Amino acid sequence: MKAAVLRERSAPLVIEDLTIAKPKGREVLVRVTAVGLCHSDMHVIDGGAPLPLPIVLGHEVAGVVEQVGADVHRLKAGDHVVVCLAFHCGHCEQCESGHSNRCLPPEAMRGESEEPRLRDAAGAAIGQFTNIGGFAEQVLVHESGCVAIRRDIPFDRAALIGCGVTTGVGAAVRSARVRPGETVAIIGCGGVGLSAINGAAIAGAGRIIAIDRLPLKLEMARRFGATDVVDASAGSVVEQVKEITGGRGVDHAIECVGRQVTIEDGFRMLGKGGTATIVGVTSRQTTIELSPLLMMLGEKRVQGSYMGGVRTLIDIPRYADLYMQGRLNLDELVSQRLTLAQINQGFADMLKGEVARSVVVFD
Numbered sequence: 001m002k003a004a005v006l007r008e009r010s011a012p013l014v015i016e017d018l019t020i021a022k023p024k025g026r027e028v029l030v031r032v033t034a035v036g037l038c039h040s041d042m043h044v045i046d047g048g049a050p051l052p053l054p055i056v057l058g059h060e061v062a063g064v065v066e067q068v069g070a071d072v073h074r075l076k077a078g079d080h081v082v083v084c085l086a087f088h089c090g091h092c093e094q095c096e097s098g099h100s101n102r103c104l105p106p107e108a109m110r111g112e113s114e115e116p117r118l119r120d121a122a123g124a125a126i127g128q129f130t131n132i133g134g135f136a137e138q139v140l141v142h143e144s145g146c147v148a149i150r151r152d153i154p155f156d157r158a159a160l161i162g163c164g165v166t167t168g169v170g171a172a173v174r175s176a177r178v179r180p181g182e183t184v185a186i187i188g189c190g191g192v193g194l195s196a197i198n199g200a201a202i203a204g205a206g207r208i209i210a211i212d213r214l215p216l217k218l219e220m221a222r223r224f225g226a227t228d229v230v231d232a233s234a235g236s237v238v239e240q241v242k243e244i245t246g247g248r249g250v251d252h253a254i255e256c257v258g259r260q261v262t263i264e265d266g267f268r269m270l271g272k273g274g275t276a277t278i279v280g281v282t283s284r285q286t287t288i289e290l291s292p293l294l295m296m297l298g299e300k301r302v303q304g305s306y307m308g309g310v311r312t313l314i315d316i317p318r319y320a321d322l323y324m325q326g327r328l329n330l331d332e333l334v335s336q337r338l339t340l341a342q343i344n345q346g347f348a349d350m351l352k353g354e355v356a357r358s359v360v361v362f363d
């Protein structure tokens, strides 16, 4: 099967013929129909996330189940599925308390002594980013990250639920728990940030302030539910947000970029009792500077949100329903559809900021 392999950092992905193993135990073999390009894939290409190479990137996948391992009972061949990287065991403390996104069980991947899931033409093992490796015609994954979805949702839109939509909507709805009437600022309006805006709108936010450096993204943000926009290239965003809110600051700032300055700005634009939610992925070395005095006096909070706090089996079908009801805007999230051979173009467009999401679609 064909896959786009990252062999060298900062180099283009290379389309190769790989061999994929048969599913065993709780594994599922999925024929990929659509896979989105997320900035987290880019972090591996540019070295921000220094993972061992070679690797198949891609983790925002929709497809059709081809074959299941002997211990899979929840899925069968022919099911339409979304694959999400939040693999989970189902019985640890985090899983039992409704936070299965925090669980990463060893069974999400194959052990050192087992046959690798992917091999190249020379027989060498190839890694799967996030235990998925979605830029490929097929993926072999653990059952717990594979969710059956309704058959009437188009694959190219369903794929986005695998990461960007779940992350953004969930950051607003599940992690920040936006309440009706609250004021929410979203910093960074890529696929994740636009979804966070959409999530805040679904939650009933009174004001949604979208912040980005690109006018095109701010225009898009309005169509996803932003009531106000701030151009980050036009001076201090904190001052601009304070002005919009009459000096009060926001109830929630949701950071969807992954930079020290945007995270610190998120904290600095909070009103009293406000919560800053960090979604963007930084390097391991990145640190932030916050004022503990202002945090204490204003009873402000800072928290992280991983995969939108997703409970894979519950939330992903719900997001598919919200789309089918017209409440989740996935249509405009797909800026362009690409073939696997055009994938490097998709990453170049991401860096230029011209797209919300590019999706690789297979025939």
Ligand SMILES: NC(=O)c1ccc[n+]([C@@H]2O[C@H](COP(=O)([O-])OP(=O)(O)OC[C@H]3O[C@@H](n4cnc5c(N)ncnc54)[C@H](O)[C@@H]3O)[C@@H](O)[C@H]2O)c1
Residues within 6 Å of the ligand: 037, 038, 039, 040, 043, 163, 164, 167, 187, 188, 189, 190, 191, 192, 193, 211, 212, 213, 214, 217, 232, 256, 257, 258, 259, 262, 278, 279, 280, 281, 282, 305, 306, 307, 308, 350, 353, 355, 356
């Ligand atoms: N927490 C999680 O579970 C999780 C999951 C998926 C992605 N992410 C991360 O979320 C972030 C966003 O992902 P994406 O796919 O939407 O990326 P993207 O590249 O599509 O969008 C990023 C947006 O941020 C804007 N931006 C860049 N610098 C800015 C600045 N200084 N001020 C304001 N806006 C700025 C860009 O113009 C762009 O619109 C990435 O860091 C990604 O790795 C986190």
Ligand SMILES: [Zn+2]
Residues within 6 Å of the ligand: 038, 039, 040, 041, 059, 060, 163, 164
């Ligand atoms: Zn992602």
Ligand SMILES: [Zn+2]
Residues within 6 Å of the ligand: 088, 089, 090, 091, 092, 093, 094, 095, 096, 100, 103, 104, 105
């Ligand atoms: Zn668990």
